[in-house]
Amino acid sequence: MSPIAVVTGTTHGIGRVTAIELARAGYTVAMLCRNVEAGAALQVHIAALVPHACVRVIHCDLASLRSVRVCAQTLRAQFDRIALLINNAGMVSARRRMSVDGFELTFATNHLGPFLLSRLLSDRMAARARIINVASRAHLRGKLDLERVRDARARYSGIEAYASSKLANVLFTFALARRLAGRDITANCLHPGVVATHLLPAWLRLVKPLISRVMFDVERGARTTLYLALAEQVGTISGCYFDEHQRVQAASPLANDVELQESLWRASERWTSAGS
Numbered sequence: 001m002s003p004i005a006v007v008t009g010t011t012h013g014i015g016r017v018t019a020i021e022l023a024r025a026g027y028t029v030a031m032l033c034r035n036v037e038a039g040a041a042l043q044v045h046i047a048a049l050v051p052h053a054c055v056r057v058i059h060c061d062l063a064s065l066r067s068v069r070v071c072a073q074t075l076r077a078q079f080d081r082i083a084l085l086i087n088n089a090g091m092v093s094a095r096r097r098m099s100v101d102g103f104e105l106t107f108a109t110n111h112l113g114p115f116l117l118s119r120l121l122s123d124r125m126a127a128r129a130r131i132i133n134v135a136s137r138a139h140l141r142g143k144l145d146l147e148r149v150r151d152a153r154a155r156y157s158g159i160e161a162y163a164s165s166k167l168a169n170v171l172f173t174f175a176l177a178r179r180l181a182g183r184d185i186t187a188n189c190l191h192p193g194v195v196a197t198h199l200l201p202a203w204l205r206l207v208k209p210l211i212s213r214v215m216f217d218v219e220r221g222a223r224t225t226l227y228l229a230l231a232e233q234v235g236t237i238s239g240c241y242f243d244e245h246q247r248v249q250a251a252s253p254l255a256n257d258v259e260l261q262e263s264l265w266r267a268s269e270r271w272t273s274a275g276s
């Protein structure tokens with residue numbers, strides 16, 4: 001069997017291009033989608049584009065810890081060894097919403113779900129496997145208040161919640177890389193650029209032709225993810241944050257705070273452990 005790539009959030013945007021290109025590169029791609037009909041449509045599209053492509057659609061709503069557990073069980077039943085785990089899916093919400101498990105929805109989707117998925121697949125990663133977390137430059141303005149993510153009545157700003165969740169992606173990547181050292185598995189994160197996807201407000205996408213030099217199309221937006229997934233020269237690099245030009249960059253001082261990395265890890269473990 002060809003090497004296995006697990007990619008979240010492939011129904012739109014950067015994840016969609018990532019899945020197509022990994023299928024083209026010869027990977028068996030497990031596409032984790034909350035909308036399996038859209039996933040199945042992409043599966044058909046990939047089959048038409050790439051002869052002999054091997055693509056599977058697996059339901060996963062990252063905002064639900066139960067759904068992530070069921071998905072991980074399915075993956076474990078289907079695949080012995082995973083070569084690539086790409087935590088790509090992400091969202092932002094204009095108003096405060098809570099997940100079914102009682103966490104602020106952006107944090108639940110962008111951090112807690114991927115944290116649990118990565119943890120549940122950790123012993124299934126192949127030798128020289130790569131874990132890639134799609135973070136964002138928005139993490140630079142992120143702060144993390146672990147009390148507030150469970151408080152349904154706390155003050156809320158969509159941009160702040162998104163920036164915090166992306167800071168959590170970088171903190172998680174660095175803590176994970178530390179734990180994986182010596183296991184021949186790497187963990188890196190990235191900023192894909194400002195990319196014209198559904199994540200951006202509609203008005204910003206509308207003015208894309210005017211700002212095309214700074215706003216990437218999805219193909220360009222997937223470039224750093226694909227570089228981290230496929231390039232020989234990054235196969236042994238771990239614990240780094242890459243920019244949209246595939247260069248290692250300094251993450252924010254908060255992201256480099258080992259104590260904060262470890263408190264997020266401990267809290268995430270506690271919050272995701274029930275019933276697993």
Ligand SMILES: NC(=O)c1ccc[n+]([C@@H]2O[C@H](COP(=O)([O-])OP(=O)(O)OC[C@H]3O[C@@H](n4cnc5c(N)ncnc54)[C@H](OP(=O)(O)O)[C@@H]3O)[C@@H](O)[C@H]2O)c1
Pocket residue numbers: 008009010011012013014015032033034035038060061062063064087088089090091109134135136137191192193194195196197198199200
């Ligand atoms: N676009 C940018 O400028 C930009 C900049 C920096 C970082 N990023 C990061 O890049 C990643 C990809 O975003 P994008 O720009 O490609 O956005 P997008 O076009 O909106 O795609 C997001 C993907 O995530 C999926 N998703 C959302 N919530 C989910 C959930 N609860 N469970 C499972 N899947 C879920 C979506 O599925 P549905 O089809 O079901 O909605 C979709 O497939 C995100 O992590 C984002 O934070 C993007």
